[in-house]
Amino acid sequence: MPDLLNSAQMRAIEAAAIASGLVTGLELMERAGRGVVEAIFEEWPGFRAAPQRAVVLCGPGNNGGDGFVVARLLKEWGWEVALFLYGDPARLPPDARANYLRWCGLGEVRDFLGEMPEGLFDAAPSGDGVMVDALFGTGLARPLDARVRARLAEFRAQGQFCGLHSVAVDMPSGIDSDSGRFLGEDEGWSGVQADLCVSFHRPRVGHFVGEPSVGRLVVKDIGLDGIADRMGRGAACRESTPAAELICRWSGDLRKSGGHKYTHGHALILSGPPGRGGAGRLAARGALRIGAGLVTLGCPPDAMPENAARLDAVMLRPVADGEALAELLVDPRVNAVCLGPGLGTGAREMDLVAAALGDAQRRAVVLDADALTLVARHPELFALLHEACVLTPHAGEFARLFPDIAETLAVPATRGPAFSKVNAAREAAMRAGCVVLFKGPDTVIADKAGRCAVNAALRERAAPWLATAGSGDVLAGFIVGLLARGFSPFDAACTGAWLHVKAARRFGPGLIAEDLPDALPTVFRDLGL
Numbered sequence: 001m002p003d004l005l006n007s008a009q010m011r012a013i014e015a016a017a018i019a020s021g022l023v024t025g026l027e028l029m030e031r032a033g034r035g036v037v038e039a040i041f042e043e044w045p046g047f048r049a050a051p052q053r054a055v056v057l058c059g060p061g062n063n064g065g066d067g068f069v070v071a072r073l074l075k076e077w078g079w080e081v082a083l084f085l086y087g088d089p090a091r092l093p094p095d096a097r098a099n100y101l102r103w104c105g106l107g108e109v110r111d112f113l114g115e116m117p118e119g120l121f122d123a124a125p126s127g128d129g130v131m132v133d134a135l136f137g138t139g140l141a142r143p144l145d146a147r148v149r150a151r152l153a154e155f156r157a158q159g160q161f162c163g164l165h166s167v168a169v170d171m172p173s174g175i176d177s178d179s180g181r182f183l184g185e186d187e188g189w190s191g192v193q194a195d196l197c198v199s200f201h202r203p204r205v206g207h208f209v210g211e212p213s214v215g216r217l218v219v220k221d222i223g224l225d226g227i228a229d230r231m232g233r234g235a236a237c238r239e240s241t242p243a244a245e246l247i248c249r250w251s252g253d254l255r256k257s258g259g260h261k262y263t264h265g266h267a268l269i270l271s272g273p274p275g276r277g278g279a280g281r282l283a284a285r286g287a288l289r290i291g292a293g294l295v296t297l298g299c300p301p302d303a304m305p306e307n308a309a310r311l312d313a314v315m316l317r318p319v320a321d322g323e324a325l326a327e328l329l330v331d332p333r334v335n336a337v338c339l340g341p342g343l344g345t346g347a348r349e350m351d352l353v354a355a356a357l358g359d360a361q362r363r364a365v366v367l368d369a370d371a372l373t374l375v376a377r378h379p380e381l382f383a384l385l386h387e388a389c390v391l392t393p394h395a396g397e398f399a400r401l402f403p404d405i406a407e408t409l410a411v412p413a414t415r416g417p418a419f420s421k422v423n424a425a426r427e428a429a430m431r432a433g434c435v436v437l438f439k440g441p442d443t444v445i446a447d448k449a450g451r452c453a454v455n456a457a458l459r460e461r462a463a464p465w466l467a468t469a470g471s472g473d474v475l476a477g478f479i480v481g482l483l484a485r486g487f488s489p490f491d492a493a494c495t496g497a498w499l500h501v502k503a504a505r506r507f508g509p510g511l512i513a514e515d516l517p518d519a520l521p522t523v524f525r526d527l528g529l
Helices: 008-020 026-042 062-076 093-106 146-161 223-231 235-239 276-287 301-308 320-329 346-356 369-378 396-399 403-410 421-432 470-482 489-507 515-526
Strands: 051-060 081-085 108-112 129-134 163-167 192-198 214-220 243-244 266-270 294-301 314-316 333-341 364-367 390-391 433-439 444-445 452-456
Touching: 008 026, 008 223, 026 062, 026 093, 026 163, 026 214, 051 062, 051 146, 062 081, 062 129, 062 163, 093 108, 129 146, 146 163, 192 276, 214 452, 235 390, 266 276, 266 470, 276 294, 276 470, 276 515, 294 301, 301 314, 320 346, 320 433, 333 346, 333 390, 333 470, 346 364, 346 369, 364 470, 369 396, 369 470, 369 515, 390 421, 390 489, 396 403, 396 421, 403 421, 421 444, 421 452, 433 489, 444 489, 452 489, 470 515
Parallel strands: 051 081, 051 129, 081 108, 129 163, 163 192, 192 214, 243 452, 266 294, 266 333, 294 314, 333 364, 364 390, 390 433
Antiparallel strands: 433 444, 444 452
């Protein structure tokens, strides 16, 4: 899993590298600027051969210094470049100041807040080009000044109108890199956007949570990995302990290597009354497809005929109440339990949750949907949570389980680093004492020790088709199936979430929840399993 860093960690890594004497700040700035130009040419290959035009917006810090390098390199490539600076050039940091002076030998520096030059956004016969936002990057800690917001929105609107592609250096200005949230009272400000965002060394947490409006993210190597190696994995390495990890592949081994059905675990899914069994059946099919050796659906006795008519490979058992569940759990081969999908929230269901959580073996338990509602309502159930549990709340369920944490997350971000979904999931996991999978396009998974991972279904990995009834039930089934196979709760949650998106993308438009389990065999073949 690649590391996701916060802004403080990135600053510490850069500072340690510079202090080592192995690289200067000026060299890092040059590499960053070159990385942006490389990314532009990679994204729009025709720009390399046919010079275009660029509008470059530079800010008062080192992000602005990167912008000066970009402007100089594009100018040297033959581009028509208009550069605007926000701030006093005499107060630029030393490295940014050096690159400002290098640019001054090539072109004019215009005032970002001054009068807009006439003809700047006229249609150009040579083609379109780019607008580079190098105003504020990962270090932004306060809302943009109202004048800056208004002028930036004007630049973006005019640039879009005349066909300029928008490029952000590190982060689109106005976004907190630690949370992906807009800094200010108006979180819905439509000016935050970039066709291409170019960052350096490692992605930031805010690139993958908070849904920043970025069409494509490119992370360029500026040589910091090699410096850390030469330093003997010293200070720079210690500071790079990730704020979170980005799930880009499964955790654990999905292959089966012989054995019999019980070798691969026995998952039990508890289902609801007649007419509400579909969600449980979806979870059961998900658990079976992901490789659990056996899957049993436990339902009320009067729901047996309905489920028997719909199930074949999934086994069926009557489970009338908590006592019946406790008797079933005497069998040690039942090693993972899922409660919630279509379960109900009455007295029977409360007893089932209590029996599963109070089981002396403390076997793995996935709590979803109605089970989360019961745990939120009854503190005595919350108190039974243990480290083998996985909670899978969406935003509404999260707010019922952890109302104070959700309230903090909902407050507009007026300073950076802002409270993020990563912070929220971590706090929730520590309080619950188990793994919390906080669902959304930017799903965050955290455990009680503070380990955290992000499963982002954004940009090139977007899966909008998952917004369909029952997809969450299938995810719960994937996770309990992996738990039955012996995955740790954290790895089961990460792998289940990753495969959930993978299956949705493999199937594509028209997806309904029933398609997700059946897409898994194709996904596994694609992965060479």
